[in-house]
Amino acid sequence: MLLPQTKEREYRFKLALRMGLPIFALTLAFLSHTFISNYENLKISFFVEAILVVLVSIYFIFYLIYHGFKVKITDEITGTFTREYLYEFLKKEIAKKPYTLMLISIDNISDINNLYGIKNGDKILKDVVLWISATFEKNTLVNFPIGHIKGGDFILGFEGSKEQYSVILDILCLKMDDLKIDNIEIKISSAITDTHYSKDLDYLVEHLFELQEKHRYSKNQYLEENINPNELESSVIHAIQTQNISAMYQTVFTQEDVAFWECFIKLQTPQGKLIFPKTYIKIINKLGLGVDFDLMVIEYIVTKCPQQDVVYALNLLPTSLRDDTFVMRVKEILAIYDVKLMFVLSEIEYYSHTNRYKKIIHSLKQEGVLFTIDRLGSIHTSFLYLRELPIDIVRLDTYYSKKGKLQEHYSIVEGFVVMAHQKGVKIWIKNIEDKESYLLAKKLNIDYIQGKYLSQLEKQES
Numbered sequence: 001m002l003l004p005q006t007k008e009r010e011y012r013f014k015l016a017l018r019m020g021l022p023i024f025a026l027t028l029a030f031l032s033h034t035f036i037s038n039y040e041n042l043k044i045s046f047f048v049e050a051i052l053v054v055l056v057s058i059y060f061i062f063y064l065i066y067h068g069f070k071v072k073i074t075d076e077i078t079g080t081f082t083r084e085y086l087y088e089f090l091k092k093e094i095a096k097k098p099y100t101l102m103l104i105s106i107d108n109i110s111d112i113n114n115l116y117g118i119k120n121g122d123k124i125l126k127d128v129v130l131w132i133s134a135t136f137e138k139n140t141l142v143n144f145p146i147g148h149i150k151g152g153d154f155i156l157g158f159e160g161s162k163e164q165y166s167v168i169l170d171i172l173c174l175k176m177d178d179l180k181i182d183n184i185e186i187k188i189s190s191a192i193t194d195t196h197y198s199k200d201l202d203y204l205v206e207h208l209f210e211l212q213e214k215h216r217y218s219k220n221q222y223l224e225e226n227i228n229p230n231e232l233e234s235s236v237i238h239a240i241q242t243q244n245i246s247a248m249y250q251t252v253f254t255q256e257d258v259a260f261w262e263c264f265i266k267l268q269t270p271q272g273k274l275i276f277p278k279t280y281i282k283i284i285n286k287l288g289l290g291v292d293f294d295l296m297v298i299e300y301i302v303t304k305c306p307q308q309d310v311v312y313a314l315n316l317l318p319t320s321l322r323d324d325t326f327v328m329r330v331k332e333i334l335a336i337y338d339v340k341l342m343f344v345l346s347e348i349e350y351y352s353h354t355n356r357y358k359k360i361i362h363s364l365k366q367e368g369v370l371f372t373i374d375r376l377g378s379i380h381t382s383f384l385y386l387r388e389l390p391i392d393i394v395r396l397d398t399y400y401s402k403k404g405k406l407q408e409h410y411s412i413v414e415g416f417v418v419m420a421h422q423k424g425v426k427i428w429i430k431n432i433e434d435k436e437s438y439l440l441a442k443k444l445n446i447d448y449i450q451g452k453y454l455s456q457l458e459k460q461e462s
Contacts, residue, residue, distance in 0.1 A: 023057050075148040077122045078129050086147025090157050091201050093145075100162045100194040102169055103208035104132060106152030107187040116184060125152065127181045128188075132156075135175065139168050155205065156339070162194040187389040191215060203229040209283065235275060236283045239267035240293055243300055246274060252313070252428065252450040259448050260311035260342060262430075265297050275314075285317075294320040295329055302337040311370065318351065327360055334367045346374035350381045354388045361390055372428065376416055386425065393448065395427045401431035401451070417444055432433045 073085045081089065093099055106112075106128055113121035129146065132154070136144065145157040158165055169192055176188040198204055199228035206227065212263035239245060246268055249261040267275040284293050293314055301312050320326045321343065334341070343364075351357060361371055371391045378384045386394050400406055400413055420427045432438050432451030441449050 023061065027053060027057060029426060044058050047141060049397045067080050077155075078125050078148045080129055080154065081145060081147035083149050085149055086145060086149075086155065086157075087201060089145055090155075093157060093159070094195055094199055094201060094204075095228070097159060098161055098195050100158045100160060100165055100192065101204050101208060102156040102158070102165065103191045103205075103212055104154050104156065104172075105189050107189050107214065109152030109183070112184060120182070120184065124181055124184060124186065127180075128186065129154065131179070132172070135172050136168070141168070150207070157207070160194075160307065161196065162192050166192060177436050189215065198229050200229070206286075232275070232279070233283055233287070235269040236267060236280050237287070237289070238270060239275070239280075240284075240296055243296055244268045244270075245297070245300060247300065247304070249306070249312075250450060251429075251455065253294060253454050255442050258310075260313055260340075261311040262344075262450065263297075263301060263315075265315075281317075290317040291320045291323050291326045293317075295326060298330060298333060298341070301341070302333055302339040308338060309340075311340040313344055313370075313372065315374075316343040316345060318345050321345065321360060322357070323349070327364065330369075331367055340368055340370075342370040342372055342393070344372045344374050345385075346379075347385075348379055350384055352381075357389060365390070376420075377412065386420065386423065391425060393428050394420050394432065395428040396446075400430050401429060401433075401437065403434065403437070406437050406444075410440070410444070413444055413446075417446060420443075 072082055074080065075082050080086075090099070090101070106124065109121055109124065112124055125148070134145070136142070141158065147155050149155055169190055173188060173190050176186065179186045179188065189212055191208045193204055193207050197207055204354060242265065246266045248264045248266075250258050250264065252262055266279065267280050269275065284290055294314075297314060301314065305312060365371070370393065371389070372393040372395055373382050373385045373389070373391050374395045375397040376386065376394045380397060382394065382397075384390065394416075396413065396416065400409060404428070406413060417427050426447035428448035429441055429446050429449070430450040432441055432449055432453050434453055438449065438451075438453050
């Protein structure tokens, strides 16, 4: 048992004794007085009743204390519902009527805690909740459930469909754009959904976080996909189990010749509809199917690849690469099939055990596998992995492929190219869609170029 659990039990027991002593004292005093005063008239039933009174008192006191600790409604820091109670409350509401959930997040709460201290961070959480409550009250929305989910994330519930509340949330977020509390800048993001999406609270909450992430890159604040999450999960599991996938290939060129092919994988539902990576990757991670999925894709590619003498670049989950079972199975597959593979890796969080990572990469490179780190110039892990891992290629983030960005950030990209080449690593850019970008990429001495512009040239030549 953990120390906090042991201390909690001790605390509960001591509290029970403190609460019980007055009751026990009064009970014993009453019983003693009755016993002394009426000793000759007492019957055996009196002693049975006395014992029962003492036992019931003990049970009652301990029950109140333990049950009181177990049922906690409000969060001490923010004054909102705890996550457990909020979920219990919302499940009952959702089961009875149409319901809307909002997610409002303080995105920089971690930075606030680091820069200004945890006490100031707690104060910000509470003040933001009060500000939200006051803003909604001005719009005649009162007595609505609000709960602290984690970090700076709060979920609010309202009866009815999301169309009734989208405008109010939009106004609230606009007001919060320049919000400062005690001269501390607050960064807010939000999302909204309702029970038209699902009646399952867990799916609704997950969907809110997915929407929040999409909103950061979308002009449409309340865009959402109307897909039943139960069916979606079932379709993803079925596609992996039956190897029901669709693979497309795009050629990647050197400045003169074909270098390799990148594979794009889509899953198919039993009805033949396609599920795109942005949708299925989150489900795969949630269900812990990353290794199964990546092995399924590799086996599909090596058994059905159009040409044997071509290198196939596959996007791979880094967590799969660090799984011993996965590595062993890949080696077994490569021992059977004479196919050249390249694994493209992208990871937001840095994996600090780089020595283990190096050993895995070295062992697979001995089997002929090439390695690419994606999104250079966008996420810090790509630079750290370029610095520390024995990779073959690094791919620039697609930000630099957008129209005009390659010219605008010419010196930055040039620095990336020099840095990669000095490490003995080649550099790759994709989504080149016009002649101007293509000529700039060649001028920058980028090793591998990919995009619609080159695909069109390939078609013309053929």
